[in-house]
Amino acid sequence: MNLKELIKDIIANALEELSIAYDKKNIVVEVPKDRNNGDFSSNVAMQLTKVLKSNPRNIAEEIVSVIKNNKEIEKADVAGPGFINIYLNDEYVFSGVEKVLYAADNYGKSNVGERKKINVEFVSANPTGILHLGTARGASYGSNLANIMSFAGFDVTKEYYINDAGNQINNLGISVKERYKGLCGLEENMPEDGYYGAEIIGIARSIKEKYSDSKLNEELDFFKEFAVDYLLNIIKTDLSNFGVTFDVWTSEKAIRAKGRIEECLKILDEKGLIFEKDDAKWLKTTVYGDDKDRVLIKSDGSYTYLVPDIAYHLDKFDRGFDYLVDVFGADHHSYVSRLKASIEALGYDKDKLEVRLLQMVRLLRDGNVVKMSKRTGGNITISELVEEVGKDAARYFFATRSLDGQMDFDINLAVKKSNDNPYFYVGYAHARICSILREAKEKNINISTDIKHINDEDSKALLLKVYEFNDVVISSALKKEPHLITNYVYDLASLFHNYYGKHRILTDDEELSSEYLGLIKTVQITIKNALRLIGVSAPDQM
């Protein structure tokens, strides 16, 4: 039931019949804000004025005279400067109820993705601490995007890149070791650039509990591995409680062990893109559009962060993905140009990598910005957030906003149970429908799939909104903007609350009641499916 596509097809066929050459992709069909302007409208006639050098209204008239012949179309007319307003046949609109009910959990699915292989890499926080609020936004976005793209027919792999090698892990190991020494009664020598979070002491304590003081002479590697395992466990648990899971966890250590780094450096060197300066080795990323060249190998002989990361992206490309998506925090934006330049330098297509940047999140409590977590002394953690506002409300809130604006997370609002909390507003619509369905079951009224008696404008408008879901999923997937789903489901809930206030579902007329039940069941299915895509469960009762 993708009506927008149907209308596009009808118009495209009409243009063909009129011998007007125009690519179907360029035909724009929209749902007018004002329903007096039709169920759908198109501006093709205005677009065609330049090509045909004719008055838009005349072109529109011609198109209208042809599309009127379609059985799905009740009426079509020309309005304003040359809009074509299209009204669908009632019978056709109501016949869709059966299809929605039949599709149920699969309603909204499509195959526009053509099973293309997509890799979405997100979160990828270093295992040097606990996940905080900013990563929650990225986790929500990546997970929603993967859900939506899968639903739209892409073959999506969700991936987490673990930076478990390199400098910061050394510091982590040293920090843990020093804390452990402290716990064993020795003198602590915490490094200046060490990790001072409360969880580091927790790790040291855990080692002490398990091994007493027998590990005091262990190599640093022991502490590194223990700490990374320990923190990754917490990270996985926190993400899982937030409703986020991954298909693949790739370790930087493994990438290094595979020899991929040497492979990359060799290719770049052979291309003459590496040069030496100040005892360091540099990559000429400026050749590929970066604003300055970047160091690959530091004067102490170790790699910069960029090197394993290039190797990692090369590895992803070699695994056969058609398209890579990286989700980064806005504080990494300058990193994008050097990453893309490096990929191009290696001879890969940089346009197959899309980096989505998410702007910063602030937490508001009682109208004030909360900077510190009371528990850890650091940033607010994802688990504290889930504990306080619940997984569903938290996920809903992150999914409301588009990625490219800074965001304030209002904790008072998220826990509020009234209609200024959009999560409860939408959930309430779903619970209300479930309640009516329960009531109907008690009264032994069936759900009808065959609508014969309902033909009022409100019901038609509600149903058209339900059908819009198909198109929203597709555009949300293609634009990679999950918040379109959230906006849509809110609108749908609003339309339903309005409908509920005006129309009684269960009446003495059993036949009519069961048809109304069929109608609102489509709304329930749609709300549930939409919420599932953004990681939120739909409550049967509240």
Next chain:
RNA sequence: GCUCACGUAGCUCAGUUGGAUAGAGCGUUACCCUCCGAAGGUAAAGGUCAUGAGUUCGACUCUCAUCGUGAGCGCCA
């Protein structure tokens, strides 16, 4: 100074690849339960879409400049 993002109602935000009279919620005001869940609905008020130019049949949307906010500008990651 340079790079990127953002600036829409008192507040928080939408705005469908440039379209018809710029939309919601909160807050304010006035209404609606004998009745399927009032955690809801109806209505009113609220706007120089930051500012100024440009592109065209048409700009909140595209381009440029200016102002403002945030992030970044490392041989950190």
